[in-house]
Amino acid sequence: MITLDLTLPDTRYPIHIGHGLLDQVELILPHLPIPQVAIVTNDVVAPLYLERLTRQLESHGVHCIPVILPDGEAHKNWQTLNLIFDALLGANAERKTTLIALGGGVIGDMTGFAAACYQRGAPFIQIPTTLLAQVDSSVGGKTAINHPLGKNMIGAFYQPKLVLADMDLLATLPxxxxxxxxxxxxxxxxxxxxxxxxxxxxxxxxxxxxxxxxxxxxxxxxxxxxxxxxxxxxxxxxxxxxxxxxxxxxxxxxxxxxxxxxxxxxxxxxxxxxxxxxxxxxxxxxxxxxxxxxxxxxxxxxxxxxxxxxxxxxxxxxxxxxxxxxxxxxxxxxxxxxxxxxxxxxxxxxxxxxxxxxxxxxxxxx
Structure with a gap:
């Protein structure tokens, strides 16, 4: 495993790159303020990796709230974003509940934006499942949704607590x-x-x-x-x-x-x-x-x-x-x-x- 650090004036977080990281839950646990997470993913990634991540976390006493969104750039909008808030509020998620983005760039962007907004700021973690997300969108804290008139025009700069780039997840990538x-x-x-x-x-x-x-x-x-x-x-x-x-x-x-x-x-x-x-x-x-x-x-x-x-x-x-x-x-x-x-x-x-x-x-x- 290789670990890079992204250092900013107000924060610093690790970027772990390697194989088998999804099963190394010890990399995630130190970044959870409370033992509750919302795992935001989509209907393509969920059947592949959601149960596996949930099982790992729950074996260490972490309560997991699944949030499964429709897949694709066409759904990167207010309506889909609101599904995340519906799930968080429906589960009585707290300000310290960590949102975990399990997916590609669309999931990462929407999860980060939701985290920036929920109760004025909840922690979030990036677990990118696509090459594009691993090399770019999961790093740096740009979060957003699209508007019909422009891409990524509504969003926030909001940094994750951790980026976990598991190279093994690319095996299922089309x-x-x-x-x-x-x-x-x-x-x-x-x-x-x-x-x-x-x-x-x-x-x-x-x-x-x-x-x-x-x-x-x-x-x-x-x-x-x-x-x-x-x-x-x-x-x-x-x-x-x-x-x-x-x-x-x-x-x-x-x-x-x-x-x-x-x-x-x-x-x-x-x-x-x-x-x-x-x-x-x-x-x-x-x-x-x-x-x-x-x-x-x-x-x-x-x-x-x-x-x-x-x-x-x-x-x-x-x-x-x-x-x-x-x-x-x-x-x-x-x-x-x-x-x-x-x-x-x-x-x-x-x-x-x-x-x-x-x-x-x-x-x-x-």
Whole structure:
């Protein structure tokens, strides 16, 4: 097991990465203020892991409240969030009842937001079951739900007490979800570690084949980078915005197609291609650099062409991005491979060309 620490001015918590961690209940027990938890999961993950986790906790005298939500990004909304509150209130859960997120990024985001709100703040723990959640959404305390006009627009910064990344849980992950998680891993190489990017190019086949050593290294390096960045900028006032490479375009794809049509990581993969193309248009990347990005994302099993919404619809969806300041969209682009920068605005002519260029596909349904 590898343990990383995320250190912030007001808190510090461990990120455990390894095999068989779901059965190591001794890692969880010290973080429970009282022996009561609400395990929030979904109807896909629950049959796989809920009973196992519940049995482990109850064998140590912890009362468990199961909360099973419908699966999918389409349910990341107020109505589903309220199901968590219904369960907590129905079970007379206290302020010190710990919420445990057992699932992917949607479950982690909603559980964290519910914890931030319930009785003005209850503790919570992340047990991510997808690669995307292990390398990104479970770490750093971003919690949110979607709104029809924008992704993750309603939420809070609220840190977990513990992140438990059990690599064994990835064995049940569908191939498409694995690729979606690899998108976020690629993001880290592109934004800040050229050596890691080269490692990903050399080891993509191993990652997709679920080689244990390769997967654990990818999760560890991603978490190391995120912990370092979040430690510098918890509330995304500066450098943390770089973690959104590909996301301004990706969130627009998700909103434009309808939440759940593409997985988040799929939209981010196509979004990173557009970010690379925009960087080339600004003279920062070469055509060879962009092709390198396209080749890697394609090798991960991700889309490299985005839907053809038309410029106006693209701009409308990107206008609801959280990185908009004073009406100006802040794009995360690449000065070079391994070095991301924040770029306030892009020329209209560049955007017109970008959204009618080779990385846009008019045949994608939307």
């Amino acid at each position: 191939e498409r979800e694995l690729s979606a998680g690899i998108a976020e891993v690629i993001k880290y190489g592109l934004l800040g570690d050229a050596d890691f990017l080269a490692w990903l190019e050399a080891n993509m086949d191993k990652l997709r084949a679920r080689d244990p050593a390769a997967l654990q290294y990818a999760v560890r390096r991603s978490c190391e980078m995120k912990a370092e960045i979040v430690g510098q900028d918890e509330k995304e006032q500066g450098v943390r915005a770089l973690l959104n490479l590909g996301h301004t375009f990706g969130h627009a794809i998700e909103a434009g197609l309808g939440y759940g049509h593409w997985l988040h990581g799929e939209a981010v993969g196509a979004g990173m291609v557009l970010a690379a193309a925009a960087s080339q248009a600004l003279g920062w990347l070469s055509a060879e650099d962009v092709q390198r990005v396209v080749t890697l994302i394609d090798a991960a099993g991700l889309p490299v062409r985005s839907p053809d919404f038309g410029v106006d619809e693209w701009m409308r969806h990107m206008g609801h991005d959280k990185k908009v300041e004073s009406g100006v969209i802040r794009f995360i682009l690449l000065k070079q491979l391994g070095q991301a920068v924040i770029q306030p605005g892009l020329p209209p002519a560049l955007l017109d060309t970008l959204f009618s260029g080779p990385h846009i596909d008019a045949t994608i349904p939307h």
